Amino acid sequence: MIQHIMVHAVLQQAVAGFYADLVTRPTGRAVRENIERDLPPGSVAVMDFSGVGCLDYSCADEIVAKLVRDKVKVLLLRGLTDAHREAIEPVLAGAGLAVLCERADGALEGLGASEPTPALLDELVERRLAANPNQVDIGKKLALLEDADAALFLASGMGATALAHLAVLRPGDHLLASEWIYGGVHRLFREEFGKLGIEVSFVNPTQQRTWKRAMRKTTRAVFLETPTNPLLRVIDLEPVATLCKAEGLALIVDSTFASPVNFRPLEHGADLVIHSATKYLNGHTDVIAGAVAGTDQVVDEVRRLMQVWGQAIDPFAAWLIDRGMRTLTVRVRRQNEIGLAVAEWCAKQDAISKVHYPGLPSHPDHEAAKRILGGFGGMLGIELKGGVRAAERFLKGLTIAAHAPSLGGVETLVSEPRLTSHASLTAEQRAQAGIPDGFLRFSLGLEDPDDLIADFAQALARH
Structure with missing residues (x-):
């Protein structure tokens, strides 16, 4: 169950038992203890810091860092730095800066003939x-x-x-x-x-x-x-x-x-x-x-x-x-689901000779991936029967995936490493690294997995 934590409300609880005239702001420890009572290890929390006027950087860092160490998954850090800013941080694009620095004695360092x-x-x-x-x-x-x-x-x-x-x-x-x-x-x-x-x-x-x-x-x-x-x-x-x-x-x-x-x-x-x-x-x-x-x-x-x-x-x-x-957590978790669905479908296709995806039992590191990773990811590699020519036909047939070298976005991208990420390597070096010509790397986005699978199917029909 995902718990939504309004830190402003927790702050009010934290100061309730203190001497009000002696406390200017609650400490990170006090706030954290109030939150931890309701969040056992393994919980998932949305931390909302909006409206917290007395929470400084160190206090916020202490609260969230401790929760993270206790394996509470923090999905959203909102208003982390200054509660008086806009809900969405503005772009502060100034390239200039003040070059005069005030010393403890009130003098301005950098002013006058002396070298800084x-x-x-x-x-x-x-x-x-x-x-x-x-x-x-x-x-x-x-x-x-x-x-x-x-x-x-x-x-x-x-x-x-x-x-x-x-x-x-x-x-x-x-x-x-x-x-x-x-x-x-x-x-x-x-x-x-x-x-x-x-x-x-x-x-x-x-x-x-x-x-x-x-x-x-x-x-x-x-x-x-x-x-x-x-x-x-x-x-x-x-x-x-x-x-x-x-x-x-x-x-x-x-x-x-x-x-x-x-x-x-x-x-x-x-x-x-x-x-x-x-x-x-x-x-x-x-x-x-x-x-x-x-x-x-x-x-x-x-x-x-x-x-x-x-x-x-x-x-x-x-x-x-x-x-x-x-949106990092929401995106990646969904891409984990889509990656596994598409990989499992690819593994059943006769036209695909090999599928590279750590979520498949056939992957050489599947057991390690299950133990180490929180999800198998949205990256997928496939090898087609027929090598480079088959890969070229398949790429031309795709209608959803864009042929581009990047990855990790909300849109599905496909690239051929010999022409993109590993183009600086010779064919011999790529072979030594286990990357055959015709290898296709997919970065699966947030499209419906059924649509992606249908697109793969019609492109494979050209194979």
């Missing part, structure tokens, strides 16, 4: 590129969803991936990466990291012994995706995390395909989580952005690099992501 201090310069850059309210708000929400100390949104998923690694790696270091990763990231590691003095090697992520064997004295971090793009392999993080902790390595996980609704890597031992926020977090295929969540120390370093490398997210993009995150 390095600390002041850092603060000014921070305020301009990393303190936009739209950006800050979505970072706080993602940190809560991932149960992270902090989170930061950046201008692209590739930017988030690059800076997350540069935050923990230095020239001379070695990165150990899964060979089952997005083609653009493979290219980043293969072609660009070497220019920065960072060596990268790749391993099969399902073979635990290969991780240990491939580690060097200079290894500083491990990177993997789960579920993987595009084969949807599900990696059991805990053995890898145990190894990384024993060796003192940072474990960085791209969780774009799962979203925080289906999987939260930090709970399984990861140190840092990456998202292409373009995908499920935004969910409407109208934003390019990325995100990093983890410890305060590492996210602060990513924030510094964001300023240096010019990866700050645009305020309007941040506002669109905020809009998308309001």
Whole structure:
């Protein structure tokens, strides 16, 4: 049963037993205890913070973070930052900032002939590129969803991936990466990291012994995706995390395909989580952005690099992501249902030689997926009998799915990795990664599954 919690009413209950003349606002602990009495672990709650004038950032964070740790699913964070704002946050798009800072003694630092201090310069850059309210708000929400100390949104998923690694790696270091990763990231590691003095090697992520064997004295971090793009392999993080902790390595996980609704890597031992926020977090295929969540120390370093490398997210993009995150749970849960329905239908078709979907018993990681994931997702891969030519005929016959390389939106998209996500790899490299030519990757949207299945059926009839 979903419970709707009006925090304003809970606040009134929380202060009822206090000395009114001594209390300016109830503490997060008092509010939380009132909420927890009615929400045992496993509950699902809609948290509505609207109308709460005395609730500051720290109090709200404490309430929701504790509920999340107790496995209460928070579906909606409304009015989290300031009860006096509009119900829908406005876009605060100003690029200017005040350059005078008032010191404790009342003087204005930065005024006059004296050079500004390095600390002041850092603060000014921070305020301009990393303190936009739209950006800050979505970072706080993602940190809560991932149960992270902090989170930061950046201008692209590739930017988030690059800076997350540069935050923990230095020239001379070695990165150990899964060979089952997005083609653009493979290219980043293969072609660009070497220019920065960072060596990268790749391993099969399902073979635990290969991780240990491939580690060097200079290894500083491990990177993997789960579920993987595009084969949807599900990696059991805990053995890898145990190894990384024993060796003192940072474990960085791209969780774009799962979203925080289906999987939260930090709970399984990861140190840092990456998202292409373009995908499920935004969910409407109208934003390019990325995100990093983890410890305060590492996210602060990513924030510094964001300023240096010019990866700050645009305020309007941040506002669109905020809009998308309001429906994240509802969208992803429905896409879980649609994904399973379409995958089960595909598995029965003679024209389809193989279906890649972790919710099917035939999937090599099905048992792990049942144990690890909160849902099997809306991503689906298929291979048609007849290879590339059959795939081309099938694509031409589809009327609902758009042929486009993105994913995670409300509309169904289909792409062929050899021409999109993994086009930067050679045919040999794709074959080594298990991606045959003619492989089709679907991102299932929110259309009626019966309509999608009917469209697949008529397109297969051309096979």
